Every structure is written in structure tokens, then in C-alpha cells.
Amino acid sequence: MKEIVLEVKDLSASYRKTTVLHDVNFSVQRGSLTGIIGPNGAGKSTLIKTILELHPALTGTVKFFNEPYNKVKKRIGYVPQRGSVDWDFPTDALDVVTMGLYGQIGWLRRPTRKHKQKAYEALEKMGMGDYADRQISQLSGGQQQRVFLARALVQDADMYFMDEPLAGVDAATERAIMTILKELKAKGKTVLVVHHDLQTVEDYFDHVLLLNRTIINHGKTEDVFTMENIAETYGGNMRWMGEKREHAFHIVE
Amino acid sequence: MSYTAWIILTAALVGLSCGIIGVFLILRKTAMMADAISHTVLLGIVLAFIVTREVGGTPMLIGGILAGIVTAFLVQWLHSLDVQHDASIGIVFTTLFAIGVILIATSIGNAHLDVQHALMGEITFIPFHTITVPWIGEIPQATALLILVLLVVLFFIVTFYKEWKITSFDPALAASLGIPVLFMHYLFMGLVSVTTVASFDAVGAIMVVAMLITPAASSYLWTDKLVVMLVLSGAFGVLSAVIGYYVAAWIDTSISGSMAFATGIIFLISFLFSPKHGIIAKRLKPETGQTGTDPV
Numbered sequence: 001m002k003e004i005v006l007e008v009k010d011l012s013a014s015y016r017k018t019t020v021l022h023d024v025n026f027s028v029q030r031g032s033l034t035g036i037i038g039p040n041g042a043g044k045s046t047l048i049k050t051i052l053e054l055h056p057a058l059t060g061t062v063k064f065f066n067e068p069y070n071k072v073k074k075r076i077g078y079v080p081q082r083g084s085v086d087w088d089f090p091t092d093a094l095d096v097v098t099m100g101l102y103g104q105i106g107w108l109r110r111p112t113r114k115h116k117q118k119a120y121e122a123l124e125k126m127g128m129g130d131y132a133d134r135q136i137s138q139l140s141g142g143q144q145q146r147v148f149l150a151r152a153l154v155q156d157a158d159m160y161f162m163d164e165p166l167a168g169v170d171a172a173t174e175r176a177i178m179t180i181l182k183e184l185k186a187k188g189k190t191v192l193v194v195h196h197d198l199q200t201v202e203d204y205f206d207h208v209l210l211l212n213r214t215i216i217n218h219g220k221t222e223d224v225f226t227m228e229n230i231a232e233t234y235g236g237n238m239r240w241m242g243e244k245r246e247h248a249f250h251i252v253e
Numbered sequence: 254m255s256y257t258a259w260i261i262l263t264a265a266l267v268g269l270s271c272g273i274i275g276v277f278l279i280l281r282k283t284a285m286m287a288d289a290i291s292h293t294v295l296l297g298i299v300l301a302f303i304v305t306r307e308v309g310g311t312p313m314l315i316g317g318i319l320a321g322i323v324t325a326f327l328v329q330w331l332h333s334l335d336v337q338h339d340a341s342i343g344i345v346f347t348t349l350f351a352i353g354v355i356l357i358a359t360s361i362g363n364a365h366l367d368v369q370h371a372l373m374g375e376i377t378f379i380p381f382h383t384i385t386v387p388w389i390g391e392i393p394q395a396t397a398l399l400i401l402v403l404l405v406v407l408f409f410i411v412t413f414y415k416e417w418k419i420t421s422f423d424p425a426l427a428a429s430l431g432i433p434v435l436f437m438h439y440l441f442m443g444l445v446s447v448t449t450v451a452s453f454d455a456v457g458a459i460m461v462v463a464m465l466i467t468p469a470a471s472s473y474l475w476t477d478k479l480v481v482m483l484v485l486s487g488a489f490g491v492l493s494a495v496i497g498y499y500v501a502a503w504i505d506t507s508i509s510g511s512m513a514f515a516t517g518i519i520f521l522i523s524f525l526f527s528p529k530h531g532i533i534a535k536r537l538k539p540e541t542g543q544t545g546t547d548p549v
Contacts, residue, residue, distance in 0.1 A: 016335050017335075049425075052429055053428075054425055054428055054429065073429070073430070073431045074431070076429070077429075078425070078426060078429040080423065080425045080426060084423070084425060085422055085423045086280075086282075086422070089280060089421070089422045090280075090473070090476060090477050090478055090479045090481075090482050091418070091422065091477075091478075091479060092477075092478075095418075096422070099415075099418070099419050099422070099423065099426065100426075100430075102415055102416075102419050102427075102430055102432065103430035103431055103432070105415070107413075107416075108412065110414075110415065111415070135477040137477075151426075155430075
């Protein structure tokens with residue numbers, strides 16, 4: 001049994017008066033790459049935000065590396081949804097990536113050339129070196145997502161939470177991001193990714209967390225990602241194209 | 254210095270402070286909070302007057318800051334109780350402003366505070382209330398206050414520059430990096446409040462909103478760099494103040510009104526002619542939208 005690095009117990013959360021998450025219990029092993037899968041409104045983003053204390057939890061406890069969140073903040077990286085920020089903000093790609101280092105730089109100090117260099121290397125790793133001084137509104141959706149990934153990379157965290165990094169990106173960006181995720185995993189980092197495309201789950205993730213307001217199932221992809229479990233998660237709003245689940249898609253949001 | 258020079262200097266200081274603060278109001282999408290705070294500081298000033306029985310100076314600043322922060326806090330609180338954000342702003346500031354108006358009418362009487370003055374300001378009287386500052390000599394009280402506030406604003410913007418940037422662009426990331434996003438929000442609202450209080454005498458509650466929002470919105474049309482936007486916005490504020498004064502002198506009308514009008518003219522020119530985001534530039538260029546090509 002591998003080391004447990006994330007332990008969530010009895011977590012619940014609500015938006016206004018609606019309970020979005022209830023009785024969430026799960027633990028994640030070091031070095032795993034987990035896909036968080038579920039229909040729209042299942043609480044996938046809320047789960048991440050609640051775990052990271054960006055959204056208030058009604059009940060429950062979360063432990064990272066056996067510590068509360070406040071003690072290990074610097075070891076945890078978060079990639080919000082691309083649509084959560086205003087891309088017209090007056091800044092360039094390199095500057096956005098440098099923001100990932102603000103926690104390490106600390107108060108009253110400015111980013112030095114060393115920090116900029118580090119940010120540039122992360123951009124280069126994502127194939128975005130040539131776009132470093134590009135105004136961020138001038139980037140395509142895929143390029144913006146790569147900038148976000150580069151920003152997470154410079155944090156050099158031990159555990160990453162990513163909210164739909166593959167939503168609405170081009171094929172090349174999807175490949176680039178998956179290469180990076182597998183590289184992080186190979187380095188022993190733990191990654192949890194909110195994912196929406198059922199067809200690629202088996203290729204991308206070694207663990208799957210099926211979520212619909214609570215955990216339907218969680219475990220190794222080959223054990224958990226079965227037709228019955230998917231149908232249960234999506235509440236039967238599924239149409240099966242052919243016999244194989246690879247062709248399943250969600251018809252009712 | 255002549256009266257005219259003092260008036261222009263005072264107005265330019267208002268333009269500069271408001272222009273700088275305004276950039277972050279726009280980028281944090283809280284422009285309407287400026288409107289709210291510009292009205293509720295009236296209550297703070299009135300309460301400070303009732304407690305200390307004097308107009309101006311430190312009590313007024315403290316009252317204004319407290320009123321501004323209470324406004325920000327109440328808006329946040331109502332919003333957390335499921336009232337829409339814009340509705341919370343509307344409810345809080347009108348109520349606090351109304352209390353201020355009632356207090357002026359009932360418990361202040363004849364002092365140098367009336368609603369007309371609060372709304373419109375009276376910059377022409379500024380050179381008559383002077384104080385003596387060591388080394389510099391006698392200068393108008395409002396001008397001295399504005400210099401002090403400008404220094405405070407510059408200090409906080411420069412010192413926490415990267416924190417302002419990240420909490421404006423991506424508050425979720427900022428929070429996950431351990432930057433106190435909510436504290437920065439209240440600190441910023443405090444800065445908006447001091448700027449507003451200091452500008453109050455010169456331009457009044459309504460015109461200060463024009464000075465806070467319009468130069469920043471104009472500068473946003475000219476540049477894609479935050480530093481440049483800050484400098485331009487401050488410059489537009491100063492320019493509006495100077496143009497406004499001369500327009501007012503020329504057609505003999507309200508100085509604060511002319512200055513606010515000048516900010517609108519600068520915005521209109523930016524909106525039409527800015528090479529980056531102006532209407533004409535957009536018409537001339539073919540619609541490209543997102544111009545990035547994907548690297549492979």
C-alpha cells in the first residue's frame with residue numbers, strides 16, 4: 001500500500017441553500033493521477049474548491065500529507081478553470097507564470113531576474129517560449145491553458161488540483177498537457193484533474209473518482225470505470241453507442 | 254502662489270490620486286464600490302463632526318475611512334446572505350448616505366457642511382483655509398491633505414504592487430498561495446475611502462466618482478501594460494483637472510462639473526481614436542479576434 005497523501009473525511013458543502021456535496025470520503029495515494037468525473041452540476045469544481053478552502057465546508061476534515069491545509073499550502077498547486085479569470089487583464093504570459101512564484105517570493109519583494117528565468121523555462125516546457133511577452137488576450141484558448149499549466153509548474157508543488165485543464169483546448173495542447181501530467185506523476189507528484197471527456201479517461205488516468213454530489217465510486221481506473229458505475233454516476237441520462245463504453249456520451253446535461 | 258495656481262494644483266492632486274486608485278477599481282471590477290463609498294463617507298464625515306465639532310483634518314479622514322470600510326463590510330455581509338452583489342451595494346450606500354443627510358439637517362445646523370457642498374464640492378474656497386506646514390509655509394488645508402493622501406496611496410500601491418496584481422487578476426490562485434485576499438480587499442477599500450475623503454472638499458461626492466472611474470477606463474483603452482495604465486490614468490486625471498478648470502473659467506461655470514465633463518471627453522476621444530481598442534482602429538482592421546496561432 002502506497003503512502004496516503006490526501007485524506008478527505010465526511011466533507012459536505014453548499015451553494016446558497018442547495019447542498020452540492022455530501023458525505024464525501026476518500027483518500028489518494030502518492031504518485032497517482034486521478035480523474036474526477038461526473039455530470040454537470042455534480043460538484044466537481046466545488047469539491048476541489050472546498051478541499052482547498054476556497055469554498056466553505058459545512059462539515060468534514062481534509063488532511064494533506066497528514067497535516068491541515070494551512071501548514072502545507074506551499075506544497076499544493078491549484079489550476080483554476082481558464083474561464084475564471086479576465087484574460088483582458090493588462091499583463092503578458094511571462095508575468096502570469098511569474099505569479100505562480102509570488103508565494104515563494106514573499107511580501108515586500110519583487111520578482112528578480114532569477115524568478116523570471118524560472119517562469120520562462122516553465123513556459124518553454126509548455127512550448128510557449130515564443131509567446132512570453134504576448135499580451136494574454138492575444139493568446140488562443142489552448143495557449144491560455146498552457147500558460148496556466150506553466151504557472152502551476154513553477155510552483156513546484158507536490159500535489160496539484162486542476163479544474164478542467166483540457167476543456168476547449170486544441171489537440172496539440174491536450175497532448176502537451178497530458179505529457180506534463182504523466183511527467184509529474186513519474187516524479188512522484190500527486191495530481192487530481194477534473195475531466196469531462198469520458199472517451200479519454202482510460203488512457204489518461206490511473207485512478208478515477210466518480211462524483212455526483214457524493215462519491216459514487218473511487219479507485220483504480222480498470223476496477224471502477226465500468227459501464228454500470230458510469231450509468232449510476234450520470235443518472236441514466238446516457239445513450240450507449242454500440243457495445244463499448246468508449247462510445248458512450250452524455251446526452252442530457 | 255496665486256489662488257488659481259492653488260486651485261489647479263489641488264484639482265490635479267485629486268486627478269492623480271483618483272486616477273491611480275481607479276485603475277484597480279476597474280481591474281477588480283468594483284467600479285460601483287467607488288460610487289457607494291463616495292456617498293457613505295459623508296456619513297463618516299458627519300459623525301466625525303458630531304463627535305469632535307470640527308470640520309476637516311484627522312477626524313474627518315478617520316471617519317471617512319471607517320465609513321468606507323463599514324460600507325465594504327456590509328456589502329460583503331449582505332452578499333453572503335444571498336443578496337445579489339449589485340443589490341447589496343445599492344441597499345447599503347443609499348441607506349448610509351440617507352442617515353448622513355438626515356444628520357446634517359437635524360444635528361449640525363449651520364456649520365460648514367451642507368448637502369449641496371457634499372455633493373458638488375467647492376474648490377474655489379479651498380485657498381482660504383490654510384494651515385502652516387514646517388519648511389513649506391502656508392498652504393491650503395485641502396491641498397496638504399491631498400498631498401498626504403497621494404503619498405499614502407503611492408506607498409501602498411508600490412509596496413504591495415504584486416499582491417494587488419495577483420488578487421485583481423486571479424483571487425483564487427492568490428488565496429491558494431497564502432495571500433490574504435479578503436484583507437487586501439478591505440485595505441483597498443480603505444484606500445478608496447481616504448482618496449474620496451481628501452477629494453471631497455475639492456470635487457464633492459458625485460464628481461469624485463468621475464475622477465475615480467473615467468480616467469482609468471480611458472487608459473485601459475490605450476495600453477496592455479499595468480504600469481503604463483497606472484501612469485496614463487494618473488496623467489488623464491491631471492489633464493482633466495487642468496482642462497476642467499480652464500473650461501469653467503472660460504464659460505463661467507462649476508469647476509467640479511467641468512472637470513468631470515473633461516474626463517468624459519478624454520474617454521470619448523480614447524474610445525474613438527485609441528490605436529489598440531478604439532472604435533475606428535477596430536473598424537479599419539479586419540476582425541481578427543484571437544490572433545494567436547497554436548504552437549505544435
